[in-house]
Amino acid sequence: MAAMTRELKPVLVFDSGIGGLTVLREARVLMPERGFIYVADDAGFPYGGWEEEPLKARILDLFSDLLGTYDPEAVIIACNTAFTLAGADLRARFPEMRFIGTVPAIKPAAERTRSGLVSVLATPGTVKRAYTRDLIQSFAGQCHVRLVGSQNLAGMAEAYIRGESIADDLVLDEIMPCFVEMDGRRTDIVVLACTHYPFLANIFRRLAPWPVDWLDPAEAIARQARRLVPPAFDAEHPEQHDFAVFTSGNPDFSTRRLMQGFGLRTC
Incomplete structure (x- = not known):
C-alpha cells in the first residue's frame, strides 16, 4: 500500500494591492511544496496616504478574520507600509503565527x-x-x-x-x-x-x-520565509490553496487575468 502524503497548510501573502506578487514569485521558487493564498487589500489601497492609527486598526481587524478563515502555516507581509506600522502589533496579538515582514533594505x-x-x-x-x-x-x-x-x-x-x-x-x-x-x-x-x-x-x-x-528585497523576503517554514517534501499542498482574495470583493477583468498568470484563481 502506498504511503499516504500529509496535507500542508498554505502560506498567506498579504499586500495592499498587487505589489506582493513580486514576493510571491520568489517564494514559490524557494517553497515549491507549499500552496499560497494571496490577499490584496484593494479596498484600502493605497496605504501611503492613510493616517497611522486607522490603518493599523484596519490591518489588525483584517488579520483577525484572515487567520481564522485560512489557518495558514505562516504569513508574509509583503508591504513595507503595513509591516513597519503594524508588524509588532500583529506578532503581539497573534503570537502563535509566524510573520515574515518586509522592511526597507x-x-x-x-x-x-x-x-x-x-x-x-x-x-x-x-x-x-x-x-x-x-x-x-x-x-x-x-x-x-x-x-x-x-x-x-x-x-x-x-x-x-x-x-x-x-x-x-x-x-x-x-x-x-x-x-x-x-x-x-x-x-x-x-x-x-x-x-x-x-x-x-x-x-x-x-x-x-x-x-x-x-x-x-523580494528574494531576501522569500529566503527568510524559507528559513522559518521548514521544507516538507514528503507532503503535498492541495491545489485549492492557490487563490487570490481581494477585500473589495470585485477585482476587474485585467486583475483576474493577471492572477491567472501567476497561477492563482480569484475568489
Whole structure:
C-alpha cells in the first residue's frame, strides 16, 4: 500500500494591492511544496496616504478574520507600509503565527554602496515611519541616505502591470529626487521600499540619469520565509490553496487575468 502524503497548510501573502506578487514569485521558487493564498487589500489601497492609527486598526481587524478563515502555516507581509506600522502589533496579538515582514533594505544597501550615497524610494507612510529612521541610524550611520516618498508610483505600478501605459515624464518626476550628486560622488543604490516598484524597474533603469543598483528585497523576503517554514517534501499542498482574495470583493477583468498568470484563481 502506498504511503499516504500529509496535507500542508498554505502560506498567506498579504499586500495592499498587487505589489506582493513580486514576493510571491520568489517564494514559490524557494517553497515549491507549499500552496499560497494571496490577499490584496484593494479596498484600502493605497496605504501611503492613510493616517497611522486607522490603518493599523484596519490591518489588525483584517488579520483577525484572515487567520481564522485560512489557518495558514505562516504569513508574509509583503508591504513595507503595513509591516513597519503594524508588524509588532500583529506578532503581539497573534503570537502563535509566524510573520515574515518586509522592511526597507537599508542594511544591505549600506553594505554595498561605494559612494556612500543611498536613496530609499518608498511610499509617504514608510518614509515618515520611525521604524525606517531607526534602520538608518542602526545600519547606515556612515551613509548619506535620502528618503523619497512617492504618492503616485504604487498606483502607476498597479496600472502598468495590468497592461496600461504610463508616461515617462510622470515616472521620471517621481524618481528624480533619488539621484544626488555631492562632493564628486553620486547615488549608486536606490532601495525599492515598496513591493510594487520592482514592476517598474526596467522603466526606472531606462529613465535614470545614471546607472544605479535598484535594490529589490523580494528574494531576501522569500529566503527568510524559507528559513522559518521548514521544507516538507514528503507532503503535498492541495491545489485549492492557490487563490487570490481581494477585500473589495470585485477585482476587474485585467486583475483576474493577471492572477491567472501567476497561477492563482480569484475568489
